Amino acid sequence: MERPYVLHLFTPGPRVSPFDVNMAADAGWEVLMPYTGVAADDVASLVQDAIFSRGPKGAARTGLFVGGRDVLLADEMLARARKAMFPPFVVSLCADPSGAYTTSAAMVACTETALGRADGGNLEGREVLLLGGTGPVGRIAAVLCARRGAHAVLGSHRGADAAEAAAAATGERFGVAIDAVSTANAGALRAALAEAEVVMAVAGAGVQVAGEDDLATAKHLRVAVDLNAVPPSGLAGVGASDDGKPLAGTSAVGIGALAVGNIKFKVQHALLARMRESERPVVLGFEEAYALAREVLAGKDH
The missing domain is CATH 3.40.50.10280 (Methylene-tetrahydromethanopterin dehydrogenase, N-terminal domain)
Incomplete structure (x- = not known):
């Protein structure tokens, strides 16, 4: 036998x-x-x-x-x-x-595919903002992005100290540079969004991390990924089934939780x-x- x-x-x-x-x-x-x-x-x-x-x-x-x-x-x-x-x-x-390993891998791969379709590029040199990024998926996604030449930034609604602690520990463990930013109020959030070319919403289920007015300030945004499948959406206007759908009020395309989940x-x-x-x-x-x-x-x- x-x-x-x-x-x-x-x-x-x-x-x-x-x-x-x-x-x-x-x-x-x-x-x-x-x-x-x-x-x-x-x-x-x-x-x-x-x-x-x-x-x-x-x-x-x-x-x-x-x-x-x-x-x-x-x-x-x-x-x-x-x-x-x-x-x-x-x-x-x-x-x-x-x-977190398979989810972040799927999310980053979906993002690179969307960037390639949008302008023929990849993550090299991109500004990537991870909202709610101090959790398991945000940390590993930041590592994957940083290893592919992106400037990865962990954002936390709990403030700069929480974001910096997570970024430092994760960067040290995996040998990459990860930055941090507070998104504890609307002003801080919009300042971070103003620089972002990619936004990944990786907060808890049912938590909206950026509304329509917030996303309208992201003038350089190309790809918006939302892992939240529980209403309200983590990023306003991104549907759970979206897979490269134009995001109203921005120059970006949206990728939803179910599109990422299928790959994961x-x-x-x-x-x-x-x-x-x-x-x-x-x-x-x-x-x-x-x-x-x-x-x-x-x-x-x-």
């Missing part, structure tokens, strides 16, 4: 995401084992328990998935998992805390399937998710 495909899911929180469990099952993983309350210091022993118990042949049918909500901690846990393994005891790894879903499925199907162990994070999102948008099947 062939050994089953076993995926171990690590989370620092009290429960694993049902979304991740369903996605992993649909990608062909047969045994799903959740581990909750996992600290970074726990990772090495858990990983070694997983790899030594199955031997080198069983490694090909074993995977480790890192979830949770803290994107910086997830990166640390992924690094510790890699360090805990050595040939021939090596298994595939994937991280997607709070879905395909990317996460592809990552989990790649872990299971790969003949050699793979390590999959937000850069790999971004590359897959670009492939999906280019029309390649996954």
Whole structure:
């Protein structure tokens, strides 16, 4: 009898995401084992328990998935998992805390596609403002944008201190420069929008971060992305299903939550399937998710 495909899911929180469990099952993983309350210091022993118990042949049918909500901690846990393994005891790894890696990858890839359609350009040299950007998706999207030559700016309604702390910690962890700005009042928000060529609304569900009058001040705006599918929209005038629709009152096109979510879903499925199907162990994070999102948008099947 062939050994089953076993995926171990690590989370620092009290429960694993049902979304991740369903996605992993649909990608062909047969045994799903959740581990909750996992600290970074726990990772090495858990990983070694997983790899030594199955031997080198069983490694090909074993995977480790890192979830949770803290994107910086997830990166640390992924690094510790890699360090805990050595040939021939090596298994595939994937991280997607709070879905932030795949969501941010899909959002950034959709943005680049829209920029290419609009003026033939990409993110190089663009001013990218992330509203509500101190959360998991905003931080990783900022990293992806910065690595592609954009000037990424995290905006926070809680003020400059919150934005600066998130930008500094994230930039240090991933080796990029990320700026910060307060959007705590209308004046600060509009000053930030006045410079932006791309705006990404990544705040919580049902939170509008920019109204029509605010967006009218964004004279350089080319692409507006809104991840909020719960009314009211995060960016006024951007519908959840919009995918390159002109945004009234601006020179931009809008991309809505469902358009991004469709790509995110395909990317996460592809990552989990790649872990299971790969003949050699793979390590999959937000850069790999971004590359897959670009492939999906280019029309390649996954």
